[in-house]
Amino acid sequence: xxxxxxxxxxxYTGFELIKLLQRHHQAQIVFATARSAAGKRLGDVFxxxxxxxxxxxxxxxxxxxxxxxxCLPHGTTAPTVQRxxxxxxxxxxxxxxxxxxxxxxxxxxxGNTHPAPELLASAVYGLPELHREAIxxxxxxxxxxxxxxxxxxxxHPLVRAGLMADTNVIVDSKSGVSGAxxxxxxxxxxxxxxxxxxxxxxxxxxxxxxxxxxxxxxQVIFSPHLLPxxxxxxxxxxxxxxxxxxxxxxxEAYGVYRDEPFVRLLPGGRLPExxxxxxxNLCVLGIHPVDVDSGRYILVSVEDNLIKGASGQxxxxxxxxxxxxxxxxxxx
Ligand SMILES: NC(=O)c1ccc[n+]([C@@H]2O[C@H](COP(=O)([O-])OP(=O)(O)OC[C@H]3O[C@@H](n4cnc5c(N)ncnc54)[C@H](OP(=O)(O)O)[C@@H]3O)[C@@H](O)[C@H]2O)c1
Numbered sequence: 001x002x003x004x005x006x007x008x009x010x011x012y013t014g015f016e017l018i019k020l021l022q023r024h025h026q027a028q029i030v031f032a033t034a035r036s037a038a039g040k041r042l043g044d045v046f047x048x049x050x051x052x053x054x055x056x057x058x059x060x061x062x063x064x065x066x067x068x069x070x071c072l073p074h075g076t077t078a079p080t081v082q083r084x085x086x087x088x089x090x091x092x093x094x095x096x097x098x099x100x101x102x103x104x105x106x107x108x109x110x111g112n113t114h115p116a117p118e119l120l121a122s123a124v125y126g127l128p129e130l131h132r133e134a135i136x137x138x139x140x141x142x143x144x145x146x147x148x149x150x151x152x153x154x155x156h157p158l159v160r161a162g163l164m165a166d167t168n169v170i171v172d173s174k175s176g177v178s179g180a181x182x183x184x185x186x187x188x189x190x191x192x193x194x195x196x197x198x199x200x201x202x203x204x205x206x207x208x209x210x211x212x213x214x215x216x217x218x219q220v221i222f223s224p225h226l227l228p229x230x231x232x233x234x235x236x237x238x239x240x241x242x243x244x245x246x247x248x249x250x251x252e253a254y255g256v257y258r259d260e261p262f263v264r265l266l267p268g269g270r271l272p273e274x275x276x277x278x279x280x281n282l283c284v285l286g287i288h289p290v291d292v293d294s295g296r297y298i299l300v301s302v303e304d305n306l307i308k309g310a311s312g313q314x315x316x317x318x319x320x321x322x323x324x325x326x327x328x329x330x331x332x
Contacts, residue, residue, distance in 0.1 A: 002027045002322050005060055005089070007080055008071035009052070010034045010045050012182045013094050017069055017311035018042065018050060024315065024329030030065050033057040062087035067321070069314055070094060073181070078115035081140065085119070090321060091140045092314045098123035098142035099211050109210040125215060126317045128326065129260055130156060135320045143317060146309030147173050147224060148211040150235040153263055153283045154301035155216045158239060161253035165295055166240040167218045173235040174225040176274075179305045188226070199225045232274035233305045241295040250287055250297065261327050262308060262316065272302040279304060281312035281330040 004021065008014045009032035021027050032042065034054035043051040057080065062068070067090045070077045074095040081098070084091050100106045103117040114120065124131055124138035127149065135141055144152070151171050158164050174197075180188045187193075187200070202223040212220045227234075241250065247268060257263040264284045266272055272284035283303045290296040303309050312330055319326045 002067060002318065002324075003030045003065045004028065004318075005030055005062070005065040005068040005084075006032045006071060007057055007060070007068060007077075008033065008035075008073075009042065009054060010037045010182070011071050012178050012306055013310045013314075014069075014071035015042075015046055016306040017071060017314060018052070019048075020307075020311055020315050020329050022050060026324055026328060027318070031055055031060050033060055062089050065089055067092065067318055069311075069318075071311075074110065075112065075115075078119075081119065082116055085139055090138070092126065092143055092317050092321075093123075093140065094143045094310055094314055096142075096145060096207065096211075098140060099125060099144065100214060101125075105210050105214070109207045125211075126313065127152060127215065128313075128316055128320050129153060129257065129263060130215065132320055135317055136323070138321060141314075141317045141321065143310065143314045145208045145211055146175065146179055146233055146303070146305035147206075147208045147222075147235065148215070149309050149313060150233050150283060150301040150303045151212050151220075151237060152215045154235065154237050154285055154299040155212075155218065155239070157253040157256050158241065158250070159216050159218065160256060163241045163245060163250065163253055164218065164239065165242045169216075169218050169220050170238040171212070171220055171222045171235060172225070172237075173222070173233060174227045175233045175305055176227050176229040176231045178230050179233070179309075193226060193228045195228060197225060197227065199223055229274070231304050231306055232278045233303050233309060234272075234274055235299075235301045237299040237301065239297050239299065241297055243293060243295045245295050245297075246292055247287065247289045250289070254285065254287070262312075262330070271300050274302055277302045277304050277308065279307070281308045281316065283308050 038056040103114040126141040271286040286300040
């Protein structure tokens with residue numbers, strides 16, 4: 001039995017993780033921390049059948065766990081990560097703090113000096129489809145961002161097969177409002193998102209670009225949008241392949257996912273929609289040839305931002321790290 005601690009259990013990702021862990025027969029939640037709700041029970045915060053005490057992070061007994069999940073805002077996790085690693089506990093951090101290998105990139109995109117640069121070299125970017133072997137042995141896994149998961153999984157086969165004729169890529173993503181977390185903000189409350197649709201941080205400003213570029217080696221122009229739904233991400237990606245590349249060759253490149261339990265490529269002529277992935281740990285891909293002669297293609301990628309884009313992927317990483325069946329807790 002893997003003994004688990006969760007920091008930030010009252011956030012969207014923390015609660016999603018708790019729900020997933022209920023279905024995992026080889027993991028047991030030993031502690032769950034909260035900030036404002038410390039001292040209450042999970043059932044007081046979310047009216048569900050799952051009941052756990054919520055403790056202050058200072059009271060967490062690291063000697064009693066094998067792994068912790070940090071479901072905390074970026075910029076706040078370093079002390080918890082450091083303390084956990086020193087106690088010999090493996091860490092899966094859902095925040096952005098350990099995703100970028102180069103501390104200068106962190107400074108550039110997050111505007112602060114990295115709080116624990118000495119840990120970056122050993123942190124593994126937790127996308128199992130790309131880094132499974134390294135994740136197996138990692139002490140610190142940096143769970144990918146929600147948008148980057150959908151984008152990197154769509155682009156990786158083309159990069160790997162050497163099919164990107166142009167390394168500049170345009171990515172247009174739409175996310176449900178839970179992507180911004182549970183804290184109140186003007187931008188994401190009901191009155192501001194219901195029955196409307198908006199773009200934000202477009203061009204070269206969204207921080208997730210850094211991960212996309214690190215993991216693909218491409219240059220990305222990124223336009224995120226806020227959808228008036230709770231969960232789900234749909235990314236539309238415009239690429240140029242060598243002139244004359246036919247669809248069969250492109251599909252062959254995606255054969256790299258043949259044995260992946262959580263990546264599906266739809267048959268030619270079909271495109272994924274949010275409902276194909278929401279509620280699951282799947283990333284579902286579609287390929288549309290725009291003009292074979294000039295090598296222009298469009299990729300469409302969908303996922304659940306709280307599952308494959310966050311807590312499901314985190315659980316997948318835990319399964320890999322502890323040598324368990326990778327799909328445990330994630331199939332139903
Ligand atoms: N939402 C997504 O789709 C998504 C996807 C991928 C990755 N992530 C990343 O996962 C992390 C958690 O996201 P989330 O959406 O679950 O956020 P959230 O809903 O805002 O929850 C954050 C949790 O951390 C606690 N917290 C807030 N500020 C804190 C602080 N300064 N110190 C300690 N605890 C604090 C909150 O407690 P209170 O309730 O008391 O504030 C809450 O339990 C973030 O780093 C986010 O970027 C999110």
